Amino acid sequence: MQQQQPSPAPPQTAAISAGAPSSDQQTAEAPPKQVALAMDRLAQAGRLIADIRIGADRLLEALFVAASEPHQQSSKPLQLIVKEEASMRQYLQDLRTIGKQLEDSGVLNESLRSRSNSWGLHMPLVCPDGAVVAYAWKRQLAGQAGASAVDRTRLALKAFTDQKRRFFPHLDDAASVESAKKKHCAPVVLEELSELRTLSDILTLVEKEVPNVKTSTYQRLEWLKRASLLPSSESSIESSKDHGFHSKFRQGSVSNVTADKVSVIELLFPSIFRAIISLHPSGSTVPDAVAFFSPDEGGSYMHARGFSAYNVFRHITEHASLALQYFVGINAETALYTLLHWVCSYRTILTKVCSKCGRLLTMDQQSGLLLPPVIRPYRNFSAGKVSSKSSSSEDQSANPIEAFHVACYSEAA
């Protein structure tokens, strides 16, 4: 008999994707209650899993006893097995129920993550490897653990780094496997990029190769000030330069004095989108976060770890985070240049049809929303391919990168 090996995630067969009616029930309760319920259910699931493990042990023990005394006529092991089987069945059934409740409330998938942003609380998210993210370190930031601000920050940083390591390992593994297979792609670009030492070089090159893009760099605090002033027309930004605002708004320029403190890059395609990339450490050329926003959005939530108010840019941001991790995993030195070009490929988000279904808008099954093709594959992406084909005219057919809807891409993959 096979030993049951329960995993933190419930059996896939029992999971039903969250439909509109059940999510309506959830949103009728206030977010703190939802989060408390989710944590309760996670704890219950943990207890059930422990019970299942104990039951499995008991079953093994009974089998062992029966096997070691084959000539005994006692039916005790048999009774034990039957009893355990009944209680195991019950535990598994309960686990399925809890799993369904967790799935419906958005804990095991990300369907409600972007929606349940009210009150500053996030639903806990259980990743495939069992880690719970987006809640533990936020709790610590909110001050529920740790006494002083220093303690809280230290705990938050520790919890965050732990979870980052646990959350991303499968991505980093995949990246190293892929890069081993496709090592021939990287060296082509590396020769050209070996001259790109400074941020300024990289940005100037990107501006030369990509039409219509405007790049700007900022220190972190400067960016926050600018973000709060957005949306505003470019002309008012020009006039505010006279009021002593730092002259960081000139395209692609990084002043020598504070180059070591530059930590935010803004990529703007007028009327299409604005992308924010943060660098870590400041003054380096290593990107550590990216986010997309509408060109008309503004507010202090607009930063490299923020999320747009619009679904299309939220989806792109999520996908872009994976791309960033991938590029940095392959080669941290060229990652920024590759990432910038990859981000620029989204300038066709409003016009380029999906390479699979040939349409611009389709209904995304998971979220029930109409979205354009938000996926641009990053695994085989090479900035060298794009830059060599760039010409003075913005010709879409010369842009080799394909676009897919979320559903079309997962089918094609």
Added chain:
Amino acid sequence: MPIKWVLHWQPNPGTTVNTQILTEVSQCVEGINGVKEGRWKATLSFYKPMVREQANATEFPRDFLGISLQEQPNKYYLVIRGQRLIVEADSTIQTIMEKLQSYKTRVALNFEGFQYQLGDFQLRVGKVVPIHSESLRGIVMEMEYLPISSWEKSHQIMGEFFDIWQEALSKRSLPGHFVHIEPNFAEYGLSDEYSSQHTAAQYASIMAQMIATAQSAQAARN
């Protein structure tokens, strides 16, 4: 400001608009996952000049409209479609016009209905009724794409959304269809960046079309 397409219902020749069609349209919006959010309302007035001598009457424009939009509660939009003029005024201009007695309201229409959210899109479905009356004169819809405010850049995506909408609606076999007229915004002096004045221009075009349709229906009946 997010771009918006204003559509109006074109009944098939020989048919008229009725509340059943309005219900079906609203159900269709909910069928494509539209979430009802609230009510919306706009008003439109046709002005006629108060002239002392009738001989001068022809010197004044016949298609002088005033529009108030829910998204701009403090503004009033005055449009002379024939000469492609749009002015954004304070909403108190209506009081001034009444006091001056220079123009009088010939016909006033209400556009009222419900607003629906579909992800990054917003839809409004409204009936056209004269003020102080319940008789349905037409149906209008507003389709808005929230993330983008460039008319040109959003054209393709709005076109596809319009097609998706038409397709969903055609399954209900209604006696008519929605039409989108795109005024030449440059003629009104408007730029690619969308604004409430663009909305006013679209409503003015729709009015011209609806009047023409009503007149031809009238002629057909007589």
